[in-house]
Amino acid sequence: MSAHGPAHDPYETRGRLQGAEASDEFARWRDLPPRLQPVEPPPLPLDLARLLHRLRLRYVRQAGPAILARAGEEGWDHAHLLKVLFAEEAAGRDRSTREMHRKAARLPSGKTFDAWDPKASAIPGDAQWALRTLDWIGRAENLVLVGPSGTGKSHFAEAIAHAAIDRDLRVSWFTLETLTATIARSRIDASTGKVVERIVRSELVVVDDIGLLPAGADEAEALYRLVDAAYERRSLILTSNLHPARFDSIFPKGLATAAVDRLLHHAHVIVTEGRSHRLTEALDGHGVQPLPGPTAI
Ligand SMILES: Nc1ncnc2c1ncn2[C@@H]1O[C@H](COP(=O)(O)OP(=O)(O)OP(=O)(O)O)[C@@H](O)[C@H]1O
Numbered sequence: 001m002s003a004h005g006p007a008h009d010p011y012e013t014r015g016r017l018q019g020a021e022a023s024d025e026f027a028r029w030r031d032l033p034p035r036l037q038p039v040e041p042p043p044l045p046l047d048l049a050r051l052l053h054r055l056r057l058r059y060v061r062q063a064g065p066a067i068l069a070r071a072g073e074e075g076w077d078h079a080h081l082l083k084v085l086f087a088e089e090a091a092g093r094d095r096s097t098r099e100m101h102r103k104a105a106r107l108p109s110g111k112t113f114d115a116w117d118p119k120a121s122a123i124p125g126d127a128q129w130a131l132r133t134l135d136w137i138g139r140a141e142n143l144v145l146v147g148p149s150g151t152g153k154s155h156f157a158e159a160i161a162h163a164a165i166d167r168d169l170r171v172s173w174f175t176l177e178t179l180t181a182t183i184a185r186s187r188i189d190a191s192t193g194k195v196v197e198r199i200v201r202s203e204l205v206v207v208d209d210i211g212l213l214p215a216g217a218d219e220a221e222a223l224y225r226l227v228d229a230a231y232e233r234r235s236l237i238l239t240s241n242l243h244p245a246r247f248d249s250i251f252p253k254g255l256a257t258a259a260v261d262r263l264l265h266h267a268h269v270i271v272t273e274g275r276s277h278r279l280t281e282a283l284d285g286h287g288v289q290p291l292p293g294p295t296a297i
């Protein structure tokens, strides 16, 4: 107890009252802004909800009750109300298209720039920021990230891919293995041309991990077909442990030379040198969550 009566905790008081009544009453007592807890707005009339359903205005239907309640409270004019309702629909549809693009892109691990430490990367800071603007995708330029294992090539490529999707660009993600399998499958029904054209509908196509697994004629053909179809039309990101100038050491020579020639004509080649980020984390003991109990092995 304090000198001014019971020192009651507002949150305790709120628990004894119900819904809107609770928050409004509580606000009056404590001189706080009303509606600490949002009030459930009345649902849309059934015939209106049905009409919105029929017209496929899903987001107006979802946000309608709250928007109408707010329009009433704040006395919006009709034009403003219509604008807010349709803006809600447009924003909802944009969000849903973006999520569809993200699913279709099949990005491997969900790594974005949120988890990226620019200072821990060997990519020069200026280059990182220039690449993050995505302007180079608008110019159909390529990005080749070359460097040893664990130096952030795939993470950076994926973060760029997420950023591109956030800007409403379409992205396709492959490893050299999945690209080769996709092209090889298309040979069965002679649809290779169509399949490659479908891939380069994406504004950005990533081929990750070139050089990690053995490559042969099929891999070289797949890469050549993609690079040729994308040449001066679309952007590619390639990540590799090997500089493209040395691709002929893993691919059959003729196709490799033709692919690399087209690839490098408009490409930013960035070398990610240094120690493996994976190894650094493992050696610092950050590679795993510590197990409970004694773990002396
Ligand atoms: N600058 C960075 N900021 C945050 N995390 C990083 C950074 N660089 C690397 N990592 C992390 O280190 C790990 C290895 O990175 P990544 O998989 O991108 O390496 P890589 O160069 O593609 O290796 P590999 O050639 O073996 O495929 C990942 O967990 C990644 O998130």
Ligand SMILES: [Mg+2]
Binding pocket: 153, 154, 155, 208, 209, 239
């Ligand atoms: Mg990688």
